[in-house]
Amino acid sequence: MKNSPKILVTGGGGQLGQELERELSNEHLIVLARNQLDITDCEAVDLAVKTHQPDFIINAGAFTAVDGCESEPDLAYAANAIGPARLVQAAERYRARVVQISTDYVFDGTLSRPYRETDKTNPFSEYGRTKEAGERAMRPEDLIVRTSWLCGAHGKNLLKTIVSLASQGTPMKFVEDQIGHPSFTSDVASTIHDLVLKEANGIFHVTNQGIVSWYEFVKEILKALGKPTDLVTAIKTEELIPRRAALRPANSVLDNLALREAGLPELPDFRDSLPQVLGEIV
Numbered sequence: 497m498k499n500s501p502k503i504l505v506t507g508g509g510g511q512l513g514q515e516l517e518r519e520l521s522n523e524h525l526i527v528l529a530r531n532q533l534d535i536t537d538c539e540a541v542d543l544a545v546k547t548h549q550p551d552f553i554i555n556a557g558a559f560t561a562v563d564g565c566e567s568e569p570d571l572a573y574a575a576n577a578i579g580p581a582r583l584v585q586a587a588e589r590y591r592a593r594v595v596q597i598s599t600d601y602v603f604d605g606t607l608s609r610p611y612r613e614t615d616k617t618n619p620f621s622e623y624g625r626t627k628e629a630g631e632r633a634m635r636p637e638d639l640i641v642r643t644s645w646l647c648g649a650h651g652k653n654l655l656k657t658i659v660s661l662a663s664q665g666t667p668m669k670f671v672e673d674q675i676g677h678p679s680f681t682s683d684v685a686s687t688i689h690d691l692v693l694k695e696a697n698g699i700f701h702v703t704n705q706g707i708v709s710w711y712e713f714v715k716e717i718l719k720a721l722g723k724p725t726d727l728v729t730a731i732k733t734e735e736l737i738p739r740r741a742a743l744r745p746a747n748s749v750l751d752n753l754a755l756r757e758a759g760l761p762e763l764p765d766f767r768d769s770l771p772q773v774l775g776e777i778v
């Protein structure tokens with residue numbers, strides 16, 4: 497491996513894609529947003545990989561609207577399964593390795609302990625099923641990074657919604673019966689960088705530490721903003737109005753076992769990173 501690998505990021509306009517652009521700015525980097533490269537376009541993908549000859553292709557592109565995937569399963573399958581397969585085809589031809597970003601939604605969330613990388617997947621939403629198909633398109637030498645509850649300084653996300661609602665003193669309701677690890681794009685991008693430099697392959701769970709429900713997460717955000725935490729009320733998933741089209745896993749907690757086994761540091765507790773991330777937003 498060269499000292500500085502050449503890295504192509506696809507889906508570069510999304511919240512993780514923009515963060516990867518910042519994190520990898522000292523590397524030999526090409527970042528292509530969807531309007532520059534549609535990963536479902538076979539010829540365009542071939543041309544991009546042929547032209548740039550990257551060592552690694554990090555795919556941050558996906559159809560991430562979980563409920564939208566239920567109503568548009570073909571579009572979801574194209575972006576989340578066919579796109580990654582096209583990247584692998586081109587990577588095979590031009591000798592690159594693919595880093596595919598995946599999700600806790602590949603699991604059904606019924607396990608009573610955190611999910612390990614080796615646990616059996618069983619998605620029950622279109623989003624989860626199409627993302628699982630994207631994982632299956634990878635070769636043994638490729639890297640799958642599963643993360644969860646992703647948010648950060650870029651793009652639309654829960655943090656920005658809470659900042660806006662809290663500033664207006666708007667009461668909110670969040671579920672207390674879905675738990676997971678909130679993960680910040682800055683911390684996740686930094687670990688993806690480490691994994692690429694280490695030439696890691698296989699599946700890695702990459703999340704911040706700290707297990708909370710969505711309700712508890714919002715309380716932590718309000719606390720960090722110095723706002724009253726009673727702005728948020730806990731509800732059950734069945735009380736959500738309107739009901740969501742896609743089922744969510746009740747247990748989204750991903751054990752970062754592979755990171756520990758590779759001797760890489762775990763990501764910080766989300767509460768430790770929260771003030772810095774909020775500082776970029778507010």
Ligand SMILES: NC(=O)c1ccc[n+]([C@@H]2O[C@H](COP(=O)([O-])OP(=O)(O)OC[C@H]3O[C@@H](n4cnc5c(N)ncnc54)[C@H](OP(=O)(O)O)[C@@H]3O)[C@@H](O)[C@H]2O)c1
Nearest residue numbers: 507509510511512530534535557558560597599643645646
């Ligand atoms: N957000 C989460 O909570 C979460 C949790 C776990 C895992 N993940 C995974 O993390 C990765 C990054 O997610 P994110 O939160 O950064 O999502 P995001 O902000 O929605 O960004 C996804 C990007 O992919 C682009 N895209 C969609 N279809 C494409 C295509 N055919 N070709 C090229 N680009 C395409 C989108 O462009 P347009 O906006 O123009 O459509 C968007 O810029 C995804 O793989 C996602 O599945 C996300």
